Amino acid sequence: MENRRTTLADVARVAGVSRAAASRAINGRYGTSEEVRDHVRAVAARLGFEPHAVARALATGRTSANRRERVQVLIVDPDPDAMAAKPFYGRVLTGALRAIGDQDISLEVRRVSTAPAVDADPPFGQILINMPGPASAAYARRSRTIALGRSAPGVAFVAPDNEGGGYQAAMHLVTTGRRRIGAVFGPPTPCAQERKAGFLRVMDGVARAVLSVDGDFTRARAYAATQELLARDPGLDAVFASCDVTAMGVLQALREASRRVPQDVAVVGFDGSALAEAADLSSVYMPVEDEAAAAVHHLLDPALPAPGRLPTLLTVRGSS
Incomplete structure (x- = not known):
């Protein structure tokens, strides 16, 4: 039988990870821990896997046709002027952008009046704000998800005290x-x-x-x-x-x-x-920027523990 070229799917199967995780590990992209990257690369070397040049360019975002990975901030708020009227949301975006830094990741913001159906093509990761518990659980089953604020059991969250x-x-x-x-x-x-x-x-x-x-x-x-x-x-x-x-x-x-x-x-x-x-x-x-940054870090590296609660502190000024 003619020898078959080792594929990425072969590496993923032997390493015990998904094909997407294997691709990210081999190409050194966000979304996998250092331990997983080392393991997948060792398996790839053992199997003699050689990434195809075009496929590698696609995986690393070096072609104009490739779509960037997206992290979506999904906000459920019936107020159509919420983004302008509530400083909280601007602080969330500031913290998220700090965490993303110069990485080749797009930050997408979506405000809806009620919880929408789960996307057929979900983004790489989602930060949910004001999302009802059952809807949060549904999103978590489809993509990497973390909520700002306590949500459904089993859904990772970060929140102030x-x-x-x-x-x-x-x-x-x-x-x-x-x-x-x-x-x-x-x-x-x-x-x-x-x-x-x-x-x-x-x-x-x-x-x-x-x-x-x-x-x-x-x-x-x-x-x-x-x-x-x-x-x-x-x-x-x-x-x-x-x-x-x-x-x-x-x-x-x-x-x-x-x-x-x-x-x-x-x-x-x-x-x-x-x-x-x-x-x-x-x-x-409440440290909103730190909450959002912790949420992004958790999406990019799920091996990190869920952030949980961050401290709050009363600042007394002239109104009291």
């Missing part, structure tokens, strides 16, 4: 003597619910009632919610806003009601974005 941040905000208001405390919480997402839980844990511990309204992380909803809180208790002396954009709506409503900040009403936000610094807003800082 939201509950700890909510706890810090509440402790600050209580220990600085605020007694008639209101809150504009967030939508029914894991991150918002965790912030709410941490905040209420303090209030429950000191047997302090909290006037609250659920918001949606938009300024307009927070403005209306604050008006509602003031109507229910004109003597309100503190408001916790579940994100900095929410805090902007709170501050606007307080200003129009002639309530001085912080003399009459203290305000604490959550994010630690540039908005907080510009508005002299006390806010719980």
Whole structure:
């Protein structure tokens, strides 16, 4: 029988990896650990595998016809102006681009109102934001996936210590003597619910009632919610806003009601974005850029442990 040329499929089979993983390992591309690269290359050498010149050019991205690998940031947010109105998303893109650096990888951003069906041709990796748990699990079965924020069981995620941040905000208001405390919480997402839980844990511990309204992380909803809180208790002396954009709506409503900040009403936000610094807003800082960078690193090298939780820290400014 005529000797057959060793193929990439042969190398992948003997090495016990997928054909795509074998290609990446041989060509030194992202997406495989050093241990896997060494193993695959040793198998290739043992089998006498010689990459075809054209195939190698395709694999390494040195032909104009080759499409770059993509990392997609998939955002579920019904607000059509979300990318402009919410600094969080810009911070995510900044962190992701830092992690990608000069590698030949395209960063793609997609915002949708509701969770879409899984792509027939999914990108190399996906960072999911605000994706419902079942949908996250479906995406994870098709491509490398990591969520920003707790998601479905088994789906890797990276998130700030939201509950700890909510706890810090509440402790600050209580220990600085605020007694008639209101809150504009967030939508029914894991991150918002965790912030709410941490905040209420303090209030429950000191047997302090909290006037609250659920918001949606938009300024307009927070403005209306604050008006509602003031109507229910004109003597309100503190408001916790579940994100900095929410805090902007709170501050606007307080200003129009002639309530001085912080003399009459203290305000604490959550994010630690540039908005907080510009508005002299006390806010719980969360390291969004580090979260996004950790997510990208995990996509490019799944051998890295899932990032998990990153710490949050309250920065006290003039609003409280």
